[in-house]
Amino acid sequence: MNEFFKKTGAWLEKHVVVGILIIALLAFIVIVPCVYKEYCTSPKTFKADRVSEGIVPTDEDLKNAVKYDRVVIFGVDGAGGYFGQCDTPNFDRIFSEGNINLNGVSQYPTVSSQNWASMLYGVTAQKHQITNTQASLLPHLGVKYPSVFKTYAKHHKDATYFSAVDWIPVNYGIIENGIKGMTKKYAKSMVKDDGSEYAIDKKVAELAVERLEKHRDAITFLHFDCVDHAGHGVGYGSAPFVAALQEVDRDMGIVYDAYREKGLVEGTLFICVSDHGHALTGGHGGEEETEKVVTLAVAGGKGNIVKGTCGKYVTHDLASVILYALGEKQPAHYEGGVPKNLFSTLELE
Numbered sequence: 001m002n003e004f005f006k007k008t009g010a011w012l013e014k015h016v017v018v019g020i021l022i023i024a025l026l027a028f029i030v031i032v033p034c035v036y037k038e039y040c041t042s043p044k045t046f047k048a049d050r051v052s053e054g055i056v057p058t059d060e061d062l063k064n065a066v067k068y069d070r071v072v073i074f075g076v077d078g079a080g081g082y083f084g085q086c087d088t089p090n091f092d093r094i095f096s097e098g099n100i101n102l103n104g105v106s107q108y109p110t111v112s113s114q115n116w117a118s119m120l121y122g123v124t125a126q127k128h129q130i131t132n133t134q135a136s137l138l139p140h141l142g143v144k145y146p147s148v149f150k151t152y153a154k155h156h157k158d159a160t161y162f163s164a165v166d167w168i169p170v171n172y173g174i175i176e177n178g179i180k181g182m183t184k185k186y187a188k189s190m191v192k193d194d195g196s197e198y199a200i201d202k203k204v205a206e207l208a209v210e211r212l213e214k215h216r217d218a219i220t221f222l223h224f225d226c227v228d229h230a231g232h233g234v235g236y237g238s239a240p241f242v243a244a245l246q247e248v249d250r251d252m253g254i255v256y257d258a259y260r261e262k263g264l265v266e267g268t269l270f271i272c273v274s275d276h277g278h279a280l281t282g283g284h285g286g287e288e289e290t291e292k293v294v295t296l297a298v299a300g301g302k303g304n305i306v307k308g309t310c311g312k313y314v315t316h317d318l319a320s321v322i323l324y325a326l327g328e329k330q331p332a333h334y335e336g337g338v339p340k341n342l343f344s345t346l347e348l349e
Helices: 002-014 016-039 059-063 089-095 112-121 132-137 148-153 169-174 197-212 226-234 239-261 315-325
Strands: 070-076 099-105 161-165 182-186 219-224 268-274 293-299
Touching: 070 239, 070 315, 089 239, 089 268, 089 293, 112 132, 112 148, 112 169, 112 315, 132 169, 148 161, 148 219, 148 315, 161 169, 161 197, 169 182, 197 219, 197 226, 197 239, 219 239, 226 239, 239 268, 268 315, 293 315
Parallel strands: 070 219, 070 268, 161 182, 161 219
Antiparallel strands: 099 293, 268 293
């Protein structure tokens, strides 16, 4: 075998250009089919338990709605439905009088881009077809559906928006460019002294607090990623997973306290969501219960949140919740709705 490598190396030294072309061809043969398989032929299968049972608000519903001035979304990647199974004092105090559903359903497959895109577009993963590879490499290329930011901006020319993320593809390939009033920040690229996920997620919180000094954004989206990293490494519910979740809980508390100090809590709807969970042995993408379960927690100070647990929630319902809270009609192409028993101003059962 050593002799083979020696001869190969000698040949490459004499035929550098040809060698480079051969290597490039081999790479093309191996890599391109993998990339194509992921984002050009992403799974078409739709799992029946992902059908939304949410309410599509009518014009009359919107007329009677209690409207919030702004919405803040805490997006906790990989957290599944684990809130409530460990000590999370800030989550508890933010949502103590709100509505908490720890048994929501992730998109199929249980992967990040499929779910964050569904949450922001209001459609299933099978409809928007965005995958992690596409969101990482292509800046919102060929996406047919507007994000909730763009949908709201269409009728609110003076509103502003903010998205700070740990995982760059959310801002790069899912939230489109060119939205008037939109500011996007990549926390990962701003953390230089300590590149740990804890430090990056803390920077997300700090960016939100800094933003609040000068802006009152209609929609704020904050993406935290350290829980997902822990879940990949050691599995759902492990000690490092719990530690990461508690770290994000502290970050959420930092942001919430900034709004409280500014006297903005009453007019703000706070939402906490996760995109998927993890297998007990680590990783996600499959159909284990701990992979597919997700969180939806909603709290607001205007007295219209039903305390308790709402009805069925699937991740593509989130966009409907955001728009309803802001008094905006959801587009006809949405496949989700507002979960039942979430707002007292909608039909209850």
